[in-house]
Amino acid sequence: MGEVIDKLWRRINENSQRYLGVLNDLLSFPSVSATGEGMDIAGDRVRETLESVGLRSEVYIDHGGYPVVWGELREERHGTLLIYNHYDVQPPDPLDRWTSPPFTPQIRDGRVFARGACDNKGNLAARICALDLLMEVFGEIPLNIKFLVEGEEEIGSPNLKTFVEKHKENLSADACLWEMVGSSPSGRPIIYLGVKGILYLELHAREKRPDLHSSWGAIVRNPALELAHLIASLREKSGRVPVQGFYDDVEEPDDDTLSLLEELREAESEIRAVAGEDGLMTDKPIKDLLNDLLLHPCINICGFHSGYTGQGSKTVLPSSAFAKIDVRLVPRMRPEKVLETLRRHVEKETGGRVTIKPVDMGYPAARTSPREPVVELVTRTAEAAFNSKPLIYPSAAGSGPMYLITDYLKIPCVAAGIGDHLSNIHAPDESISVENYLRGVLHMALIIINFVPFYRSGVAPYL
Numbered sequence: 001m002g003e004v005i006d007k008l009w010r011r012i013n014e015n016s017q018r019y020l021g022v023l024n025d026l027l028s029f030p031s032v033s034a035t036g037e038g039m040d041i042a043g044d045r046v047r048e049t050l051e052s053v054g055l056r057s058e059v060y061i062d063h064g065g066y067p068v069v070w071g072e073l074r075e076e077r078h079g080t081l082l083i084y085n086h087y088d089v090q091p092p093d094p095l096d097r098w099t100s101p102p103f104t105p106q107i108r109d110g111r112v113f114a115r116g117a118c119d120n121k122g123n124l125a126a127r128i129c130a131l132d133l134l135m136e137v138f139g140e141i142p143l144n145i146k147f148l149v150e151g152e153e154e155i156g157s158p159n160l161k162t163f164v165e166k167h168k169e170n171l172s173a174d175a176c177l178w179e180m181v182g183s184s185p186s187g188r189p190i191i192y193l194g195v196k197g198i199l200y201l202e203l204h205a206r207e208k209r210p211d212l213h214s215s216w217g218a219i220v221r222n223p224a225l226e227l228a229h230l231i232a233s234l235r236e237k238s239g240r241v242p243v244q245g246f247y248d249d250v251e252e253p254d255d256d257t258l259s260l261l262e263e264l265r266e267a268e269s270e271i272r273a274v275a276g277e278d279g280l281m282t283d284k285p286i287k288d289l290l291n292d293l294l295l296h297p298c299i300n301i302c303g304f305h306s307g308y309t310g311q312g313s314k315t316v317l318p319s320s321a322f323a324k325i326d327v328r329l330v331p332r333m334r335p336e337k338v339l340e341t342l343r344r345h346v347e348k349e350t351g352g353r354v355t356i357k358p359v360d361m362g363y364p365a366a367r368t369s370p371r372e373p374v375v376e377l378v379t380r381t382a383e384a385a386f387n388s389k390p391l392i393y394p395s396a397a398g399s400g401p402m403y404l405i406t407d408y409l410k411i412p413c414v415a416a417g418i419g420d421h422l423s424n425i426h427a428p429d430e431s432i433s434v435e436n437y438l439r440g441v442l443h444m445a446l447i448i449i450n451f452v453p454f455y456r457s458g459v460a461p462y463l
């Protein structure tokens with residue numbers, strides 16, 4: 001490690017109790033956007049934390065919905081970093097599955113346990129503490145910093161677009177650091193260069209008659225079958241979507257993006273563990289699996305319901321059936337256009353007997369080119385902070401409203417974080433490792449001090 005990195009890491013360890021205190025404060029109040037629990041005070045608590053490290057902070061409610069907390073350090077520096085995080089958390093249920101109460105943080109075996117420890121208050125706290133560290137060591141922050149901390153991420157960020165549109169001028173930046181992820185099971189930091197988009201739909205099949213005795217099934221239409229045939233027409237066994245026009249806007253990934261997949265071979269064991277024995281649809285090599293998972297659109301059935309599904313037998317010909325589906329999108333696919341494409345297909349296949357209804361219009365995908373300077377900066381600083389070569393994913397398989405940054409604001413955006421495979425996000429006993437948290441402080445500090453020189457001359461002086 002370089003001299004400056006050594007010095008920062010020493011100081012982080014000396015300050016570790018204080019930095020864990022910042023995290024502890026953020027984890028000690030609920031902020032559950034799904035139920036509203038604690039949301040009345042959460043924004044102000046986050047504002048106070050941002051102010052405690054010298055940021056000018058404001059709580060905005062002019063976009064509707066829960067507050068966005070804005071933090072800013074603007075000193076006419078020659079570079080600006082926008083930082084996205086969220087302070088809302090998932091509901092802590094089921095409570096009886098927690099070893100310690102979800103909003104009373106506890107450290108056990110080198111890990112901090114609490115709802116939000118990883119997703120996403122731990123990431124936020126580490127980034128805030130990095131500013132505290134740099135002020136202490138250098139007496140200044142050599143970069144304009146903007147924090148956008150929203151309170152509705154866990155419910156799909158329904159009002160973030162309005163906020164971003166209203167505050168477009170204020171949001172300008174050279175690059176954005178997104179929340180999410182952390183380290184792989186082998187301890188390598190993971191970096192995402194994008195996310196998929198999403199569209200969530202329902203399919204309804206309904207007959208103008210009540211349920212009938214199932215003997216009528218020989219000659220009377222069954223909406224469950226109608227829907228089953230339609231669903232089969234939406235997706236081949238391979239995963240390909242044989243719907244006319246579905247792939248019209250999909251561009252094949254470029255060579256830079258594909259070459260990233262070559263470096264992700266260690267993801268194979270994790271993917272196989274998630275899928276379970278014999279759980280993968282094909283025996284494709286890992287590079288092709290990753291290509292499908294990260295870089296291609298997908299239609300998935302989330303739920304299917306019709307007729308009698310209780311105990312024992314009931315011979316019935318149901319009068320209705322419905323299914324819920326999500327469509328994961330890749331760059332250039334627009335949710336509105338995909339909905340129209342699917343609507344035409346459903347009409348053609350069922351002659352109007354099945355209707356398609358958007359539950360959530362979702363948002364498009366986001367992707368930042370591996371050639372953007374911020375990618376190399378975040379990658380090299382991650383390697384220095386975590387002592388391990390990062391895994392760079394061209395996209396997450398999941399979704400988030402990152403397009404607002406990359407497409408609307410035209411700012412390159414990279415996601416990095418401090419979680420790991422034991423973090424249990426969205427589940428009981430959510431946690432982060434203390435070590436990763438402190439290394440997250442170092443990572444953020446290294447990004448900030450290297451940012452301007454790296455952007456100006458391609459040289460990172462503190463690595």
Ligand SMILES: [Zn+2]
Nearest residue numbers: 119154425426
């Ligand atoms: Zn989450």
